[in-house]
Amino acid sequence: MPGTELFGDEERKEVMDVLETGVLFRYNHDAQRKGHWKAKDFEAEVAKFTGAKHALAVSSGSTAVSTMLAACGVGYGDHVIVPPFTFIATIESVLMAGAIPVFAEIDETLCLSAEGIRKAITPQTKAVLLVHMCGAAADLDGILAVCKDPGSGPGSIMLIEDTAQALGATYKGKHLGLYGKMGSFSFDFFKINTCGEGGVVITNDDQLYTTAEHFSDHGHSHEGDNRGMEPHYILGTNYRIGEINAAIGLAQARKLPYILSQQRKHKAIIQQRLSKIPGLTFRKQCDDAGDSATFFHLFFPSETVARAANKAMIEAGVGGAYWYDNMYHYIKQWNQLKDLKMPFRTVAHELGLPQDLKTLKFPKSDAVLSRLISFNIRVTWTESELNAYLDKVEGAVRKAMEGVGV
Numbered sequence: 007m008p009g010t011e012l013f014g015d016e017e018r019k020e021v022m023d024v025l026e027t028g029v030l031f032r033y034n035h036d037a038q039r040k041g042h043w044k045a046k047d048f049e050a051e052v053a054k055f056t057g058a059k060h061a062l063a064v065s066s067g068s069t070a071v072s073t074m075l076a077a078c079g080v081g082y083g084d085h086v087i088v089p090p091f092t093f094i095a096t097i098e099s100v101l102m103a104g105a106i107p108v109f110a111e112i113d114e115t116l117c118l119s120a121e122g123i124r125k126a127i128t129p130q131t132k133a134v135l136l137v138h139m140c141g142a143a144a145d146l147d148g149i150l151a152v153c154k155d156p157g158s159g160p161g162s163i164m165l166i167e168d169t170a171q172a173l174g175a176t177y178k179g180k181h182l183g184l185y186g187k188m189g190s191f192s193f194d195f196f197k198i199n200t201c202g203e204g205g206v207v208i209t210n211d212d213q214l215y216t217t218a219e220h221f222s223d224h225g226h227s228h229e230g231d232n233r234g235m236e237p238h239y240i241l242g243t244n245y246r247i248g249e250i251n252a253a254i255g256l257a258q259a260r261k262l263p264y265i266l267s268q269q270r271k272h273k274a275i276i277q278q279r280l281s282k283i284p285g286l287t288f289r290k291q292c293d294d295a296g297d298s299a300t301f302f303h304l305f306f307p308s309e310t311v312a313r314a315a316n317k318a319m320i321e322a323g324v325g326g327a328y329w330y331d332n333m334y335h336y337i338k339q340w341n342q343l344k345d346l347k348m349p350f351r352t353v354a355h356e357l358g359l360p361q362d363l364k365t366l367k368f369p370k371s372d373a374v375l376s377r378l379i380s381f382n383i384r385v386t387w388t389e390s391e392l393n394a395y396l397d398k399v400e401g402a403v404r405k406a407m408e409g410v411g412v
């Protein structure tokens with residue numbers, strides 16, 4: 007949780023600015039706010055860092071995905087290709103939009119593969135909701151090629167990037183979230199930057215930005231300075247961020263360059279050390295230098311070894327994430343989705359899903375995730391803390407490998 011490692015005077019100062027004026031609302035109240043516009047400043051900071059023309063702060067990474075889908079016109083019955091390995095929010099947003107999730111396989115990039123996407127295309131496919139999982143890029147060249155030329159499917163397919171986990175990551179020098187129509191980040195408590203709860207949508211498209219901005223505030227057009235008299239061109243909802251959350255996000259976003267440099271430095275040390283272990287491999291990187299280095303990922307030769315390593319690491323006090331069994335991140339455990347258990351009926355209930363999620367198999371994704379264990383990279387590790395940590399990880403990995411005769 008890198009962001010939370012660095013809470014300090016900077017966050018306190020930004021929050022106090024807001025509390026001193028009492029203007030917790032992001033719009034209007036110009037006279038009372040004494041020049042403090044934290045949501046706007048937060049947006050400007052994210053736009054500057056990522057190089058996006060527009061950034062829109064909203065209430066969460068989940069509402070950021072919903073805002074993107076709405077702005078891109080994804081709705082009733084549209085098929086949206088999604089990964090089976092993501093946080094469930096990605097899928098929920100598709101269902102909430104009245105669209106239909108269609109699952110495709112991932113590969114050792116931990117993201118949707120171009121081949122997986124191609125196989126999942128239907129005549130109704132409108133978009134690919136690409137998740138750059140665990141802080142690094144998917145195979146964007148391959149995926150963009152499929153979206154542009156889907157073969158036997160419909161005309162070109164929209165790429166929308168759920169970049170919730172990959173703030174700061176780049177592909178060929180360009181920030182993730184700028185390859186598709188829109189990209190979204192989460193600033194929840196577990197991310198590289200956190201503001202408690204918050205999200206940001208980025209785009210270079212003026213029209214999509216305007217629609218997203220209006221949609222996230224009940225259709226308010228924000229024209230003039232009299233909220234009650236603003237024209238409303240569309241309906242929307244309240245996905246606004248509050249000024250307190252934005253204030254924290256602003257302070258955190260300013261720390262991003264430092265966080266990234268520390269994480270990347272630590273990742274290099276980790277990789278150098280663990281690459282000496284025979285049989286162990288790392289995540290396939292499409293652009294290693296652009297990895298935000300929030301995690302390091304170890305691939306074991308088989309599920310049996312991975313399970314043995316997971317056990318040994320927990321015993322050594324350095325347990326990581328064995329996603330294959332994780333309730334939140336892999337479709338294998340998402341029984342609530344397989345039964346479409348929601349408190350209300352959606353378009354998906356009416357039209358049905360094109361895939362039978364109870365019987366659908368993901369042999370490629372299973373082969374990836376059953377062998378994978380991931381670990382958080384800390385920003386604040388000292389060299390000796392990192393070395394002590396690595397001693398334990400290495401010991402556990404070697405014990406597991408030897409135990410099963412690798």
Ligand SMILES: Cc1ncc(COP(=O)(O)O)c(C=O)c1O
Nearest residue numbers: 066067068093095170192193194
């Ligand atoms: C890929 C992905 N999408 C969306 C979200 C939702 O973000 P939030 O928790 O800010 O709503 C998350 C959160 O973990 C995520 O990992």
